[in-house]
Every structure is written in C-alpha cells, then in structure tokens.
Amino acid sequence: MLSRIAESLFWIGRYIERSDGTARILDVHLQLLLEDPWIEEDLACRSLLSVMGSEAPEDVTLTRQDVLAILAVDRSEPASIAYSLGAARENARRAREIVSTELWECLNTTRARMPRKVSSDKVHEFFAWVRERSALAVGIIESATSRDEAWQFFTLGRSIERADMTARLLATRSLTEASGPSWTTILRSCGAYEAYLRTYRGVPSARNAAEFLLLDRLFPRSILFSVTRAENCMREIEPRSDRVGVSDQAQRLLGQIRSELEYRPIAEIIDDLTVHMDNVQAATSAASEAIRQRYFPTNAAPSWVGETT
Secondary structure, X not given: OOHHHHHHHHHHHHHHHHHHHHHHHHHHHHHHHHHOOOOOHHHHHHXXXXXXXXXOOXXXXXXXXXXXXXXXXXXXXXXXXXXXXXXXXXXXXXXXXXXXXXXXXXXXXXXXHOOOXXXXXXXXXXXXXXXXXXXXXXXXXXXXXXXXXXXXXXXXXXXXXXXXXXXXXXXXXXXXHHHOOOHHHXXXXXXXXXXXXXXXXXXXXXXXXXXXXXXXXXXXXXXXHHHHHHHHHHHHHOOOOOOOOOOOHHHHHHHHHHHHHHHOOHHHHHHOHHHHHHHHHHHHXXXXXXXXXXXXXXXXXXXXOOOOO
C-alpha cells in the first residue's frame, strides 16, 4: 500500500474518533456547568481546555459558550469537532481511490452540514448528531471493508485515538474535585453504563467504574481494549520476524503503557488518576509519532496541540 494512502486512512480513523470523543467530553462537562451553580465557571472552562490541549486567552473570563465556540465549531482549532470532521473529509479526498463511495459521501455530507454556531438550547442535540455521524462512518467501514491493510491502518488510528480520548475523559473527572461529573455520568458519556451494570450489577463506585473504563478486556471503549487492539493491528500490518524482544518502537510504547495499567493495582491508579492518564496520552502521542516515522516518512504528520510534529 502507498504510504500516502496508509497515512490518510490512519488519520481518517483518528479524526472520526476524535470528533466523537470530543463531543462526549463536552456534552458531559458543559451540562455539568449548566446544572451546578457552585462550580467556578472560568476555572472549570480553563481546566477543560487544558485537558483537551487548547489554550485560552488570559485576559477574559471564560464561559461555557466560549468553550463551545473553541472546541466545537472553530474550524481553525485543531482540538475542535469542526476541525476533526473537516480533516477526516480532507484525508478521505486524498485517498479517494481506495475510500468507498459510501464513506466519502458520509464524510462529505457531515462536513457540509457542520454548523458554524450552536445555540445554547441545541447543544445536546448537536453533540448527539456528531456521535451519530461518527458512528455512521465507522459502521460503513466495519460492515463493508475487507480486513486488509486499509482496514488495519484505519482501525489502528481509531484505537490509538480512542485510548487517548478515554484518558482525557477520565482526566477531566478530577478537574473540579467534588463538583466533577459523577461516575454514572462518565459511564453514560462513554455509552458504558448498561455494559457496566451487566458486569458489576451495582451502583457505580469510583473503583469499579475506573476499573471498567481502564482495564476491561471486553468493553471496546476501555483503554486496555483500545491499546491491545492497536497492538494487534500493528502485528497484522507487519508480522514480527525478530527472535528477541520487540524491535518496533510503536509496539514497544503501546506494550509498555498496557503493562503499566494491566499490572498496577487499580487503587494506585485511582489515587493518582491524572498522572496516569497523562502517561497514557504521552504514550499514544509517542506511538503515533513512531508510526509516522516508520510508515509515513515523507510528509509532516497532521497533529493537534500537545502532539510531537
């Protein structure tokens, strides 16, 4: 497969997942800001922007509308939903000869219908629309794409981005301490609440909910599942021929962070959740850069704030 095509497929997967993950995080936290009058809005907004890798102006007081403008509809902000949907469509255009007509039309229509402003009473509906369009794009690929290198690169990008976005969502849990979103809210935002109840059969506790989103081997949005899937994709793309250890840098980075989470007691992770989630984000960013250098060496990588370029 051409490096240019593989790179575009990798970033289509990442950008689709990024738009979905950003919509989920914003839906939880903007609703929390609306419902809880005790939260210091400016501080919470700045913390949320920081977690999402975006910088806020220092000389103004931020509101939820400012966050919505920056992270949802600003087409020039690399961390925004609008930017991600536009970038997914642009990468599909670059790989048009291998991207299916159905996927191209889906991404093209989504980009064309992306609003330039969202009214305060339509915020939840907008985030639901983003999640639906992302799910439609993924469903097209999952249901009608051969499990060849094209699918592997797309899934690799999606898996790395999903691990990163789940880590960001968990990191935001501690932003506002006691006023932060409940674990029930976090689970619902991931579409994980009913799956959690079937697994633990009880009201979400901090330990069980964190364990489910971090370490569950069967739930597709858990960090462990996503990292493991990324490792599997890399093995399929280029089967190992070395007899000693792992020579591929990206596989090594993903394996290290998987082992760090898998073998560390969950209580230790929860006690310092922000640091561990920062480590996951750093590992996914470094793995993405290693993949770029290995498979896409000719072009500068599309990136957002916080990633190495």
